[in-house]
Amino acid sequence: AQSVTQLDSHVSVSEGTPVLLRCNYSSSYSPSLFWYVQHPNKGLQLLLKYTSAATLVKGINGFEAEFKKSETSFHLTKPSAHMSDAAEYFCVVSNGNQFYFGTGTSLTVIP
Amino acid sequence: ETGVTQTPRHLVMGMTNKKSLKCEQHLGHNAMYWYKQSAKKPLELMFVYSLEERVENNSVPSRFSPECPNSSHLFLHLHTLQPEDSALYLCASSQSSSPSGINEQFFGPGTRLTVL
Numbered sequence: 001a002q003s004v005t006q007l008d009s010h011v012s013v014s015e016g017t018p019v020l021l022r023c024n025y026s027s028s029y030s031p032s033l034f035w036y037v038q039h040p041n042k043g044l045q046l047l048l049k050y051t052s053a054a055t056l057v058k059g060i061n062g063f064e065a066e067f068k069k070s071e072t073s074f075h076l077t078k079p080s081a082h083m084s085d086a087a088e089y090f091c092v093v094s095n096g097n098q099f100y101f102g103t104g105t106s107l108t109v110i111p
Numbered sequence: 112e113t114g115v116t117q118t119p120r121h122l123v124m125g126m127t128n129k130k131s132l133k134c135e136q137h138l139g140h141n142a143m144y145w146y147k148q149s150a151k152k153p154l155e156l157m158f159v160y161s162l163e164e165r166v167e168n169n170s171v172p173s174r175f176s177p178e179c180p181n182s183s184h185l186f187l188h189l190h191t192l193q194p195e196d197s198a199l200y201l202c203a204s205s206q207s208s209s210p211s212g213i214n215e216q217f218f219g220p221g222t223r224l225t226v227l
Binding site for chain 2: 032034036041042043044045046049090092094099101102103104
């Protein structure tokens with residue numbers, strides 16, 4: 001069985017400070033992992049995806065995520081938050097055609 | 112913006128109306144999905160089509176009827192909806208057997224549905 005837990009429903013950071021959005025997954029075998037971002041009244045946009053080639057994955061807009069098998073985690077980070085990063089973020093685990101979404105983390109960036 | 116388009120972007124309908132949502136993907140994918148996103152609720156998978164066959168139906172009420180005439184188009188037919196069906200309906204597509212094995216979904220912008 002596969003599942004995703006996003007540990008924080010809301011995160012607030014000041015502009016220019018680091019961002020950490022936490023995600024833990026459960027999977028019975030090697031998963032595919034993704035982070036998506038959703039701006040208000042928009043669809044979901046892929047930020048980054050995990051392949052087995054590298055545990056540190058770089059995505060768009062300066063975001064990164066590190067796959068840690070021992071911790072079953074795939075946390076999303078960014079060194080310096082920008083106002084435009086304010087959005088909803090979803091962690092996703094996949095097996096073929098099945099996609100399991102986390103409940104989302106709302107990121108607020110304070111000027 | 113993306114290779115997945117949805118029309119209309121906004122829809123207001125009465126409970127007795129019949130309407131359809133349309134999704135089109137221009138990415139050559141072989142799987143398409145309907146999701147429902149309600150305020151303060153997790154994303155809900157409604158239907159999955161793979162190679163134009165419905166492979167998943169997540170206990171969705173019969174007032175929602177999907178149709179996938181070909182691999183590029185997906186419809187969601189709506190009939191006698193309830194106010195609690197008001198939500199953002201998102202379409203997505205993916206390639207279920209890509210050479211890289213990575214099969215991320217690409218999402219459309221959604222249709223904001225309001226049922227009066």
